[in-house]
Amino acid sequence: MSPATAADCATAWNASKVYTGGAVASHNGHNWTAKWWTQNESPGSTIVWADQGNCGGSSSPTDPPGSSAFVVTDAQFNQMFPSRNSFYTYTGLTAAIASFPAFAGTGSDTVKKQEAAAFLANVNHETGGLVHIVEQNKDNYPHYCDRSQPYGCPAGQAAYYGRGPIQLSWNFNYKAAGDALGIDLLNNPWQVERDAAVSWKSALWYWMTQNGPGTMTPHNAMVNGRGFGETIRSINGSLECNGGNPSQVQSRVNAYKRFTQLLGVPTGDNLTC
Structure with a gap:
């Protein structure tokens, strides 16, 4: 039940800070209370935090920043991924989009929806429908450590296996992504x-x-009219494109067709690579 007036926002959540049970922090326009000890688990993306409602002057519930503007609704997201792992939350996605406002926010409404569909179609392929969080073939794990990098592999030889929606892998990618984020x-x-x-x-x-x-x-492939096929090339083209693995390419294309149909937009040209 919404309070009659919104509470003041607590001190903003800090990823590096340790919170114990009962601690309060604000994040994405809401106050949150920690249920138990937590660090670097963002409110809204884990079960650790209890939502205490919106804060900062608004008296009605609000979506996290970016969620109301995202061209894929929560319901459509669930239609796209009916068997998804509960780890992959819509809230987590919209929170991440707030850090990348140009994503699905560039060009016409059609282009925005095509980009969202393209991203989610590739994600669908990489994770088996948002089912897998980590790479399933553990034999590959030790291969992702490039020791020619000056920083090496401080987390361990086998620590940089594929993870997440696009299966981030290799120590240099983790270094670059971490630096950027x-x-x-x-x-x-x-x-x-x-x-x-x-x-x-x-x-x-x-x-x-x-x-x-x-x-x-x-992103540039989709907003500059190069088509879905060019996104495949940027993600795994060396292994799949130019006849490398046409069945894998088709798997991505099939998902893209489903998602654009769900969003009510044409696929555009250049679907394959």
Whole structure:
């Protein structure tokens, strides 16, 4: 039940601060109370925090920043991923989008929805429908440590396996993503599999800033009319494109077609790579 007037906002949540049971912090326009000891688990993305309602002057419940503007609704998200792991929350996604406002926020409404569909279609493929949080083939785990990097692999030889919606892997990617997000992922890569907001941010960081094996970021591919196929090239093109693994490409395309249909927009051209 909403209070008659909104409470003042508590001190803003700090990822590095330790909170014990009963501690209060504000995050995304709400006050939150810690249920037990917690650190670096963002309110709204874990069960650790109890929502005490909106704060700062508004008297009616509000969505987290970005969620009301995101072109995919909570209901549509659940339609896209009916068997998703509960770790992959819609709240975690919209919290992450707030850090990347250009994502699904550039161009016409059609382009915005196409980009959202493209991102989620690739995520669908990488995680088996948002089911898997970590890479399933553990034999690969020790391979993702590039010791030629000056910082090495401080979390361990086998610590940089694929995690999250886009399966972030390799020590250099964890280093770069962590530096960009202000999170120490090089020394603590496990944050990507434990905090939904961090996990989604790692995927959006790649989508918005990395060319991968392609020639442009997936974001630029979608907003500049290069098409869904170019996003595949930027994510896994060296293994899948140019006839490398057409069935994997088709899996991504099929999901993209489903999601654009759900969002009511055309797919656009250049679906494959």
